[in-house]
Amino acid sequence: MPHAAVPSRQGVARLNKFSIWFPPVFYLLLAAVFLYRTTFVGDVFLPAGLLGYIAPYQTAIHAHSLPPWNPLRWDGIAQFYPWRLFAARTVRSGLLPLWNPYQFCGAPFVANSQSAVFYPPNLLFDPLPTTIAFNLNALLHLTLCGWFTYLFLKQLRCSTLSSLLGGCVYAYSAWQVQWLQLPTFLATSCWFPLVLRQLYRLLRTHSAPGTSLTSAGASIGLMLLAGHLQIAFYGLLAASLWSLALLIRTANERKALGRSIALSAGAFLLGGLLCAVQLLPTLELSRLSHRATQATTAGYQEYVGYALQPYELTTLFLPNLTGNDYDPQNHYWGFYLQSAANALVAVRHNAAETALYVGILPLLLAALAVYRALQRQSLNYRALFFVLLAVLALLMALGTPLDALFYFGIPGFGASGSPARILVLWALAIACLAAFGLDYLLESPPNKRALLALFAVLLAGFGLCLFLVSQALSVPLPGFDLLHVPTFSQALSRIPYDWVRLGAGFILAAVLFWQAHRRSKSVSFTLAVSCLAITIADLFWTGIPINPVARPAWVYPRTPGIRYLQAHLGHERIFPINRFWSLDHPPPAVLPPNGAMVYQLRDVQGYDSLFPGQLKAYADQFARPNRFGVSDASPPEVGNMVFFQNPNAPLLPTTSARYAVALPTDNPAFANVTLPPSTPPLSLSSNDLTLYLLSSALPRARFLSDNPKLLNPPVTYLQDLPTRVVLRVTALTSGLLILADENYPGWEATVDKQPVPILTPPASQGSLFRAVRLAPGNHIVAFQFQPSSFNIGLYLSLTGLLILCWESSKNLFRSRKTM
Incomplete structure (x- = not known):
């Protein structure tokens, strides 16, 4: 070989750098295109147009058309925007936003896990305008979602293009896109594949155990800090099952099994330490919250009633069958059934709660992976795990008795949202199976009989789904008129683009599968790239219109x-x-x-x-x-x-x-x-x-004299901050100083710098609030919020950080020593 053709050491290094940085750059560019309205046009990734329906914003938001009303998407502008703005303002003022004085007559803020104050990516909100930070937050987490899935699949020895495909399927599946404007959903679920990857490295590879343990613990901690505990629970469920599967593979080696159990337990423990600063206040609030109720049979029936309905399985193939929020000719009409007055009533469901679509080609590739995983001569335990995970997610989403194990067995689980939110694990499982399926297709494609059987099974499944739709719509129920539920033929006629997508998907898949069957090795790359391009086009075509954007001026004018x-x-x-x-x-x-x-x-x-x-x-x-x-x-x-x-x-x-x-x-x-x-x-x-x-309203800070014949003196505010309120009062007699802010564990009071107990005011003054007893004289009273749950959690999280820093410094020392 000529000397010029031999790659130099410098050239190899450049190629390696390119291969390392290409996936994140690829996913970043995909996210930028998917969010093109906020990336290039100047809109904000918030459903602020929904404010146009509500007073007083109706007079300030003028638009040709507003996005259709969506009660779940409303949370993006009505909860997450105010929370992120409040947290950023408080941090800029030099305080931690432990308490929110602006809602509920005062309420804990950090203890609301979705505030996600200590989640590192949310630092974007502190220096930047909140609307811009929302744009960057969505861009960042879509990128991470795809990239982490890619890294996980590469760890499982998938090819580069198959791994890229799996990352696209998970990041742009209907589940992720439908929940995208509620940022804690994607911020939590994007860590799932990285958690699984780091656990695999910890339990199955021979990399340094200290490094693998800390990286696994860090990824678990970040997943829990991201804010949505129900979704994080599903991530922990997947991680626990994955760890169990990996441990079973080493069950015949006692020494290795004991070591693996200790390492996996250490990773989960470290993750718990890192998130303790957020988790302990949340657990305290959940014990005192409006949701602190016992699990009951009636509550369980209500919980599973909101599950994925069997007829909604058709959206695996036709994602807009039950309508959507952007096409005026096909409004959303999905429903679930609720018992009322001894009759079944149709109640509006929500597309985000039933998001199944993962693309036509990925579904076919996943089916191929299932077919290959179940063959004895080529049994693939990794593929089999994701087959079982997909089945588990689908069964729980449908509200089967499996849900009862969690509802009655895990305290607080019954207060979580819809059981169909476990479809996040369905999306992850199908993404991994699609990547495995593409590798199978390119390495050892199925024969004609297998291909025909595969397509026949999927078409039969599609026919069964259509039958379930026809049955669900065959008899009009109370509530159909309110929801404008169509007839079966009307529902099918409203989705011409879905039929085009479905037909094109099956035809292109058949062509690609047939070409793979007849292929030579020279066309493998072209086939893989074609599968990737078709998948991206399909998911973008379906997903881009889902989330409405808004002009910056519409955000709380x-x-x-x-x-x-x-x-x-x-x-x-x-x-x-x-x-x-x-x-x-x-x-x-x-x-x-x-x-x-x-x-x-x-x-x-x-x-x-x-x-x-x-x-x-x-x-x-x-x-x-x-x-x-x-x-x-x-x-x-x-x-x-x-x-x-x-x-x-x-x-x-x-x-x-x-x-x-x-x-x-x-x-x-x-x-x-x-x-x-x-x-x-x-x-x-x-x-x-x-x-x-309201002239009868009492002052928020007031003094109630023990002598009703005397006028109560005025109270002066010296400080009125979220976590600290300082008051001055001159009392002529003894009495109660009342601050009409909600009392809650963690509030402490001092009178003239001396600690005093916080008392409960009389019912006529609002027993919800705080009071301290004062003697006659001039006094300065300070209320300070210092919850012990936060302080203990902070110490535990700092301990976890010290472990991470110690291990990182050891690795740095080792790397320098070997140079």
Whole structure:
């Protein structure tokens, strides 16, 4: 060979660097194209257009058309945007956002796991504008999702192109895309493949055990810190089953088995240490929260009722069969069945809860992997694991008795969301099987008989799914009219593009499979690239329209009414009068829960997956009967939302709400929603909302003298920060200093720098709040939030970080020593 043809050492190094950096750059470019509206056009990756349905934003958001109402996607703008903005503002001020003073009359913030304050990628939100940080957050996690899957599949000795394919399938599966605007879902699930990879390296390779253990523990810790504990639980479930499978492979070697058990336990323990700063406050709140209930048979039936419905399996082939939120000719009509008055009623489902689609070609490749994995002569234990994982995920998503093992066996599991969210493991399993299937196709393609059998089985499955749809739609049920459920023929006729996609997918797959059967080695690369390109085109065609974007000006605009409140409210609260919510259409609401956080206005209401149960009991005293005749502060559709519905309730003065906020009086829903206070509305030049001055409201900080004949002296704020409130008062007699902020474990009080106990005020003053007893004289009273759960968690997490740093320094020393 000529000398010039021999690669130099420098050239080999350059090629290796290229091969290392090509996958993340590839996935970054894919994410940029998928998010092209936010990457290149200047929109923001937030469903802010949904605010246009709600007062007071209706007067500020003008658009030709707003995105269809979606109650789950609403959380992206109504929960995650206010939370990320509040956390960033607090960190910039030099404080940790342990407490949120703006919702629920004050509530723990870090203890809400979805705040994800200590998740490292969320540091993006601290220096950057929040809207830009949301754009970058989605871009980053889509990239990581694909890249980590690629790394895992390469570790399992898949080819480069097969690994790239698997990463694309997992990152752009319907499950990931449907949940993309709720950032904790992807931020948690993107770590699954890396966790599995690091556990494999720990238990099956001969790499340094210390390094492998710390890297596995770090990936588990990051998955748990990302914020969504239900999804993280599924990640831990997959990791535990994967570890068990790897341990079984070494069961015949006692010494190796004992070592592997110790290493895997160490990795999970280290992951738990790293996330303790987040996990311990969350566990404390969950024990005291509105969800702290016992698992019951009735609760289980309600839980599995929201599962994936058998007819929805058809979306494996036709992703828009049950409609969507972007095509006006094919609105979403998916439903599940609920018992009411001894009859079944159709209730709106949500496409995100039933997201099955992984692409036509990946499904065929996964089927090929299943076929090969079950052959005795070529039994592949890794493929078999993912076959079983996919089956487990699908069975649990369908609400089979398997769910009962978790619902009744794991404390708190019953308070999680839909059982169909385990479809995240379905997406991961199919992504891995598709990669295995592509390698099988290129290395030893099936014969004609196997190919025909494979396609016949899939077509038979598709026919069965269509039969299930026809049965589900054959008899109209109560609720069909409200949801505009089509007939079977109408449902099939509304999705012409899905039929084109399905037909093209099967035809292209048949051509590629046949070419692989007849191929020479020279066309293997072309076949693999073709499979990758077809998969990307299919998933992008399906996924890009799903998530609406918005103009930056639509993100919580400041209306005249908002400006008035900001100028006049001071340290007190607002009392928005809301009563109804809806899963089917935009609800009649004004300044809905969490929106006040954006404007730094203190609010009585709130919306969170975890909040103290005592707040719910307090808010129920302001409730009006709902459509079922039950007085409940939470609307029937959303148990995590708390409204204060009656501004004339006896306890109104205790809320310290200076203004009631209502719908504009010309809104058709005003009379049905708003129970006006006894005072007349303020005359404002704006028509975005209606304001009432609540003259009976007590000050948020007030002194209650033991001598009722004396006037209570005013209380002065020296500091009013999220985790620290300092007050000055001159008391002529002894009495109680009351701060109408929710009391919660971790709040401590000092009077003139001396610790004092926090007392419960009389019921007439709001027993939910904090009080300290004062003697006559001048006093400075400080309330400081220092929860022991956070402090203990911080020490544990620092211990985990020290272990990581120690192991990293050892590795650095070893590498320098060998140079």
